Amino acid sequence: MTALLLRDLRLAVRAGGGFGLGLAFFLIMVVLVPLGVGPEGELLARIAPGILWVGALLACLLSLDRIFALDHEDGSLDLLATAPIPLEGAVTMKAMAHWMTTGLPLVLAAPVLGLLLNLPGGGYVWLVASLALGTPALSVIGTFGAALTVGLRRGGLLLSLLVLPLYVPTLIFGAEVVRRGAEGLSVTTPLLLLAGITLGSIALLPFASAAAIRINLR
Amino acid sequence: MSIWEYANPKKFMETSGRALPWFTGLALVTLLAGLFWGFFLTPDDYRQGSTVKIVYLHVPAAMMAINAWIMMLVASVIWLVRRHHVSALAARAAAPVGITMTLIALFTGAIWGQPMWGTWWAWDPRLTSFLILFLFYLGYTALWEAIEDPDTAADLTSVLCLVGSVFALLSRYAVNFWNQGLHQGASLSVAPGERMHMTYKLPLYVSMTGFALLFVTLVLVRTRTEIRARRIKALLARERMG
Numbered sequence: 001m002t003a004l005l006l007r008d009l010r011l012a013v014r015a016g017g018g019f020g021l022g023l024a025f026f027l028i029m030v031v032l033v034p035l036g037v038g039p040e041g042e043l044l045a046r047i048a049p050g051i052l053w054v055g056a057l058l059a060c061l062l063s064l065d066r067i068f069a070l071d072h073e074d075g076s077l078d079l080l081a082t083a084p085i086p087l088e089g090a091v092t093m094k095a096m097a098h099w100m101t102t103g104l105p106l107v108l109a110a111p112v113l114g115l116l117l118n119l120p121g122g123g124y125v126w127l128v129a130s131l132a133l134g135t136p137a138l139s140v141i142g143t144f145g146a147a148l149t150v151g152l153r154r155g156g157l158l159l160s161l162l163v164l165p166l167y168v169p170t171l172i173f174g175a176e177v178v179r180r181g182a183e184g185l186s187v188t189t190p191l192l193l194l195a196g197i198t199l200g201s202i203a204l205l206p207f208a209s210a211a212a213i214r215i216n217l218r
Numbered sequence: 219m220s221i222w223e224y225a226n227p228k229k230f231m232e233t234s235g236r237a238l239p240w241f242t243g244l245a246l247v248t249l250l251a252g253l254f255w256g257f258f259l260t261p262d263d264y265r266q267g268s269t270v271k272i273v274y275l276h277v278p279a280a281m282m283a284i285n286a287w288i289m290m291l292v293a294s295v296i297w298l299v300r301r302h303h304v305s306a307l308a309a310r311a312a313a314p315v316g317i318t319m320t321l322i323a324l325f326t327g328a329i330w331g332q333p334m335w336g337t338w339w340a341w342d343p344r345l346t347s348f349l350i351l352f353l354f355y356l357g358y359t360a361l362w363e364a365i366e367d368p369d370t371a372a373d374l375t376s377v378l379c380l381v382g383s384v385f386a387l388l389s390r391y392a393v394n395f396w397n398q399g400l401h402q403g404a405s406l407s408v409a410p411g412e413r414m415h416m417t418y419k420l421p422l423y424v425s426m427t428g429f430a431l432l433f434v435t436l437v438l439v440r441t442r443t444e445i446r447a448r449r450i451k452a453l454l455a456r457e458r459m460g
Contacts, residue, residue, distance in 0.1 A: 144381060148361065148374050158364050165353040166385045169392040176396065208381050215373040
C-alpha cells in the first residue's frame with residue numbers, strides 16, 4: 001500500500017499537470033474575486049473565508065477525474081482490483097495521494113492568499129486548521145465520485161454534478177470555522193463537526209468507492 | 219405468498235395493471251376534492267388573506283419530494299440486496315417525479331414568499347436544503363442517463379443513492395447550523411405549539427393523500443413503461459441475433 005502511495009505521488013510529480021494545476025487554479029480564483037467585487041478591504045475581509053473555501057473546493061474538484069482515469073485506461077486498475085491488498089485499501093491510498101498532491105499544497109498556500117483577501121488576523125490559524133481538517137474529506141468524497149464515473153468517456157462534467165452536492169456539509173462547517181475564527185468567536189463546535197465529517201468519510205466511503213469500482217470493472 | 223412475488227416483472231405487470239385504474243381514479247378524486255375544498259371552501263386567513271391557500275400545493279409537494287427520495291432509497295437497497303430488476307426500475311421511475319415535486323414546492327414557496335416575506339428567495343435552512351435535494355436528484359438522474367449498461371447503471375445509482383442520503387441528511391442539519399431561517403416550523407407536527415385550525419387542516423390532509431396517490435400512480439405508470447422499454451430492447455436484440 002505504501003508502494004502504491006509512492007507510485008501515485010511520483011506519477012503526479014513527474015508526469016506533470018496535476019500537481020501544480022490545482023494550486024494555480026486556487027491562486028487565479030483568489031485574484032479574480034477582488035477584480036469582480038471591487039477592492040474594498042472591508043468587503044473582502046467579510047467574504048474571504050467563503051471565497052477561500054469555495055476556491056479550495058473547486059481546485060480539488062479539478063483534478064478528481066485523474067484519480068482513476070489513467071489507471072483505467074492502461075489497465076492497472078484491473079491489476080489493483082485483483083491484487084492481494086483489499087481494493088478498499090488501494091482506494092484509500094489513491095485518495096491520500098490525491099490529498100497530498102492537491103489538498104496539502106492548498107493548505108500551505110492558503111495563508112498567503114488569505115493575505116490577498118485581507119482576512120482578519122484571528123482567521124489565519126483557523127483557516128489552516130479547517131483546511132487541514134476538511135480537505136481530506138474533499139479528497140475521499142471526490143474519490144467516491146471518481147469511482148462512480150470511471151467507466152464513462154466524458155465523466156468530468158457529470159463528476160462535478162455528483163460530487164458538489166456531497167461537498168455541502170464540509171463547505172458549510174469549514175467556512176464557518178474560518179468565519180468564527182476571523183471574528184474572534186469560539187470555533188469548537190464547527191471544528192468538531194468538520195472533524196467528524198472527515199473521519200466518518202475516511203472510515204466509510206472507501207467501501208462505497210471500492211464497490212463502485214468493482215461494478216465498473218465487471 | 220410473499221411480497222417478493224411481485225418482483226417478478228410478469229406478476230408485477232399483471233397486478234399493477236389491475237391496480238392502476240383504481241389508483242388513477244382515487245388520485246384524481248382526492249386531489250381535486252382536496253384542492254377544491256382548500257381553494258374555494260376555506261375562509262381567508264385574517265393575516266395572510268387568500269395567499270395562505272397555496273399551502274394545499276406547497277406542503278403536499280414538499281412532503282412527496284422527500285418521500286420520493288426515501289422510496290428511491292428503499293428501492294435501491296432492495297435492488298442491491300435482492301437484485302430484483304423491478305425495484306431498480308421503480309427507483310429510476312421515481313426520480314423525475316421527485317424532481318417535479320421539489321420544483322413545485324420551491325416555486326409555490328417563492329410565489330407565497332413574495333407577498334409574505336417580501337422576497338422570492340431567502341437563504342433559509344429549509345429552502346436551501348430543498349435546493350440541495352434538487353441537486354441530489356439531478357446528479358442521480360444524470361448518472362442513470364450517462365451509463366449504457368442497465369445493470370451497471372442500477373448498481374452505481376443505488377450506491378450513489380445510499381451515500382447521497384447520508385450526505386443529504388447531513389446537509390439538512392448543516393444548513394440549520396449555518397443560518398437561522400424565516401420559514402415557520404412544522405404546521406402539522408404532534409408536538410405542542412402554534413397549530414393550524416381544523417378548517418384548514420382537513421382539506422390539507424385530503425390534498426396530501428391526493429399527492430401521495432398521484433405519486434404512486436405516476437411511479438407505477440413510469441415503472442411499467444420502463445419494463446416495456448426493456449422488453450422491446452430484448453426483443454430487438456433477439457431479432458438481430460436470429
